[in-house]
Amino acid sequence: MKAKFPxxxxxxxxxxxxxxxxRENESVFALANGFIGMRGNLEEGCAAGAETIQGxxxxxxxxxxPIVYGEKAYGYAKNHQTICNVMDAKSLLLxxxxxxxxxxxxxxxxxxxxxxxxxxxxxxSFTWRTASGAVLAVESQRLVSLRRKELAAVRLRVRCLxxxxxxxxxxxxxxxxxxxxxxxxPRNAAGKDRSLTTACVRAEGDVLGMTQQxxxxxxxxxxxxxxxxxxxxxxxxDTGARWxxxxxxxxxxxxCLDKSICYLAAQHADDALPDRAAALCREAPNFDALLxxxxxxxxxxxxxxxxSIEGDDALLQGLRFNLFHxxxxxxxxxxxxxxxxxxTGEGYEGHTFWDTEAYILPVFQYTDPALARKLxxxxxxxxxxxxxxxxxxxxxxxLFAWRTIDxxxxxxxxxxxxxxxxxxxxxxHAVLExxxxxxxxxxxxxxxxxxxxxxxxxxxxxxxxSAEKDGHFVLNCVTGPDEYNVMVDNNVYTxxxxxxxxRGAAAAMDWLRQERPEDYARLCRAIGYREAEAESWLAAAxxxxxxxxxxxxxxxxDGFLQRRPWPxxxxxxxxxxxxxxxxxxxIYRSMVCKQADLILAMTRYGERWTMEEKRKNFxxxxxxxxxxxxxSMAVFSLLAxxxxxxxxxxxxxxxxxxxxxxDMHHNTKDGLHMANMAGTWTGLVMGFGGMRxxxxxxxxxxxxPPQWQGYRFRVTVRGSCVEVCMRAGGPEYRLVSGDGVxxxxxxxxxxxxx
Ligand code: BGC
Numbered sequence: 235m236k237a238k239f240p241x242x243x244x245x246x247x248x249x250x251x252x253x254x255x256x257r258e259n260e261s262v263f264a265l266a267n268g269f270i271g272m273r274g275n276l277e278e279g280c281a282a283g284a285e286t287i288q289g290x291x292x293x294x295x296x297x298x299x300p301i302v303y304g305e306k307a308y309g310y311a312k313n314h315q316t317i318c319n320v321m322d323a324k325s326l327l328l329x330x331x332x333x334x335x336x337x338x339x340x341x342x343x344x345x346x347x348x349x350x351x352x353x354x355x356x357x358x359s360f361t362w363r364t365a366s367g368a369v370l371a372v373e374s375q376r377l378v379s380l381r382r383k384e385l386a387a388v389r390l391r392v393r394c395l396x397x398x399x400x401x402x403x404x405x406x407x408x409x410x411x412x413x414x415x416x417x418x419x420p421r422n423a424a425g426k427d428r429s430l431t432t433a434c435v436r437a438e439g440d441v442l443g444m445t446q447q448x449x450x451x452x453x454x455x456x457x458x459x460x461x462x463x464x465x466x467x468x469x470x471x472d473t474g475a476r477w478x479x480x481x482x483x484x485x486x487x488x489x490c491l492d493k494s495i496c497y498l499a500a501q502h503a504d505d506a507l508p509d510r511a512a513a514l515c516r517e518a519p520n521f522d523a524l525l526x527x528x529x530x531x532x533x534x535x536x537x538x539x540x541x542s543i544e545g546d547d548a549l550l551q552g553l554r555f556n557l558f559h560x561x562x563x564x565x566x567x568x569x570x571x572x573x574x575x576x577x578t579g580e581g582y583e584g585h586t587f588w589d590t591e592a593y594i595l596p597v598f599q600y601t602d603p604a605l606a607r608k609l610x611x612x613x614x615x616x617x618x619x620x621x622x623x624x625x626x627x628x629x630x631x632x633l634f635a636w637r638t639i640d641x642x643x644x645x646x647x648x649x650x651x652x653x654x655x656x657x658x659x660x661x662x663h664a665v666l667e668x669x670x671x672x673x674x675x676x677x678x679x680x681x682x683x684x685x686x687x688x689x690x691x692x693x694x695x696x697x698x699x700s701a702e703k704d705g706h707f708v709l710n711c712v713t714g715p716d717e718y719n720v721m722v723d724n725n726v727y728t729x730x731x732x733x734x735x736x737r738g739a740a741a742a743m744d745w746l747r748q749e750r751p752e753d754y755a756r757l758c759r760a761i762g763y764r765e766a767e768a769e770s771w772l773a774a775a776x777x778x779x780x781x782x783x784x785x786x787x788x789x790x791x792d793g794f795l796q797r798r799p800w801p802x803x804x805x806x807x808x809x810x811x812x813x814x815x816x817x818x819x820x821i822y823r824s825m826v827c828k829q830a831d832l833i834l835a836m837t838r839y840g841e842r843w844t845m846e847e848k849r850k851n852f853x854x855x856x857x858x859x860x861x862x863x864x865x866s867m868a869v870f871s872l873l874a875x876x877x878x879x880x881x882x883x884x885x886x887x888x889x890x891x892x893x894x895x896x897d898m899h900h901n902t903k904d905g906l907h908m909a910n911m912a913g914t915w916t917g918l919v920m921g922f923g924g925m926r927x928x929x930x931x932x933x934x935x936x937x938x939p940p941q942w943q944g945y946r947f948r949v950t951v952r953g954s955c956v957e958v959c960m961r962a963g964g965p966e967y968r969l970v971s972g973d974g975v976x977x978x979x980x981x982x983x984x985x986x987x988x
Contacts, residue, residue, distance in 0.1 A: 662686050
């Protein structure tokens with residue numbers, strides 16, 4: 235079978251337009267800069283016989299509406315939050331001698347679209363033979379500026395190869411056309427009122443403007459579009475603004491139009507916004523200058539990543555594609571984060587989950603530490619909401635929302651939502667790892683210690699010393715990462731992250747007291763901390779309960795092995811994912827997992843188990859896991875590598891590496907799976923590369939699957955960037971920049987210097 239996209243190292247190209255793939259390719263070809271996200275929609279919108287999902291999103295900009303429950307009870311999440319699909323500014327409509335361009339209807343040849351991961355652009359080209367006999371070569375290029383938060387730009391070039399025509403170029407600025415979602419799929423934003431109110435429309439010379447407002451969350455969103463290179467006229471209507479130009483073309487002539495697009499948003503009334511947006515796009519650098527900046531930004535990013543695979547072009551393309559998208563989607567202002575689908579689609583309504591801390595942060599903390607810090611600052615920014623939520627549920631400390639945009643809990647289904655208390659531990663783990671990897675003590679003093687103290691308080695209050703369990707500290711009625719086993723007692727993963735949080739918080743407060751007395755005093759005052767608290771955290775950590783293994787099998791939680799077996803081979807393929815084909819109760823009483831849970835604990839807290847225990851449990855959980863969550867396979871690959879099952883690790887890795895490029899979960903149309911994308915980096919670096927970090931010291935134990943000739947990656951730890959290059963002859967390590975470091979390779983120390 236011919237690959238959907240040819241295997242190029244730095245690009246993804248659609249060589250032949252297929253109407254049936256339009257929606258998923260709109261996700262694949264999405265561009266973003268951490269604030270603005272534009273789906274890879276065709277400039278003219280749709281194509282004959284195709285369905286489209288139009289989308290432009292602004293990170294953190296959402297509308298809310300009350301959640302309507304049939305039977306409401308105390309403490310349920312109150313409001314939905316749904317990322318806004320804002321006014322569309324990227325469209326360009328072409329009409330030649332009265333014939334509107336439309337793929338599938340117009341006579342179009344050599345249609346190509348390329349996502350270029352080095353220049354950060356989406357390029358498109360085709361030849362259009364108009365009904366009136368002209369032959370036009372059409373090219374467009376789009377970028378969302380990685381250096382300028384509010385800016386995006388589009389360039390259109392039309393050359394007349396033969397004949398002649400009157401070409402009309404129309405550039406509309408219009409409210410988004412919102413596609414209907416699937417009401418039976420909880421992963422989709424169906425059924426929510428997602429339309430915005432258009433408050434004002436402007437057309438002044440070559441600049442269009444539009445202001446929209448959310449109905450309940452108080453956001454004002456402004457967009458301005460400036461046109462350059464072609465003279466045209468503009469007009470404002472009730473439903474939108476449009477700029478139009480009539481261009482007579484004869485053989486050999488050409489026209490080139492540049493649009494600069496600016497988006498601004500504020501959660502308070504700001505009358506100055508429309509003028510600011512107009513000024514920003516009027517004064518924006520020209521397209522070529524933006525292209526240069528974009529390339530420079532991406533050069534830096536790729537230099538930090540330094541990733542290549544020799545001998546598998548499809549994989550290399552998949553891994554770079556994944557990294558490109560998580561990089562584009564990450565909020566960079568300390569107030570926004572990464573949604574489960576990034577800025578590529580409306581799946582999961584633009585919510586942030588544990589995905590960021592558990593999957594995505596490790597990538598940035600080793601490749602772009604400044605970006606990792608910004609993502610953690612987001613958690614600090616929403617800490618007040620997490621405190622309120624803990625209080626509402628009757629707890630001390632802070633409880634982060636399972637799914638949210640601005641910090642408030644939006645999960646209407648608490649068994650697989652709020653009950654995932656492990657999210658507090660994921661945040662704490664990320665803080666500890668980030669500080670270990672970067673040595674950023676300033677972060678620890680300013681934000682990290684407080685995050686740790688409040689999450690430790692929460693776990694200390696959630697659990698208790700149970701007489702039934704010999705005085706051990708237990709955490710009951712929790713949901714671990716595996717959403718097919720809800721409200722269980724002593725989920726091993728949750729207890730592991732809770733223990734790490736309790737110990738990490740005690741150590742951080744101790745460090746602060748000794749090394750930063752002023753910060754310590756400030757924090758004690760701010761959160762009313764007393765030293766005795768750390769003692770009680772450590773007491774709970776020391777007595778943390780873990781269910782005992784039976785015949786070597788560690789139960790994922792107290793009751794897991796008592797559930798009814800549900801052999802996976804008895805479930806037909808079309809009944810997956812189980813969550814949309816079976817009632818929750820059927821699933822919860824069965825011995826079946828949606829995703830890696832204990833396996834994740836074993837990769838992260840590996841010292842708790844022997845290699846033999848890991849092997850045994852790997853095979854057992856492999857046999858009961860459906861991988862209905864895209865977050866699962868990359869983790870299985872990681873543990874398979876650790877237990878020396880390279881072939882299995884390879885299979886799992888390959889199934890996750892191109893999950894979105896090949897639309898393996900059949901829902902890429904709703905957006906790309908960010909956590910899985912990040913997990914594939916971890917699968918390479920920590921799985922095959924065997925990288926681990928302990929107290930600032932790096933160790934590696936690389937293996938080479940027989941399918942590859944070699945691979946290479948870079949990681950930065952405490953300012954030193956180390957490159958690992960693995961080939962059949964064994965690994966080579968090189969210090970790329972920073973101070974000399976000593977690393978460990980298969981247990982042997984190696985000193986690296988420049
Ligand atoms: C997974 C969660 C994940 C969420 C968003 C769900 O299917 O079970 O672990 O956080 O998707 O990616």
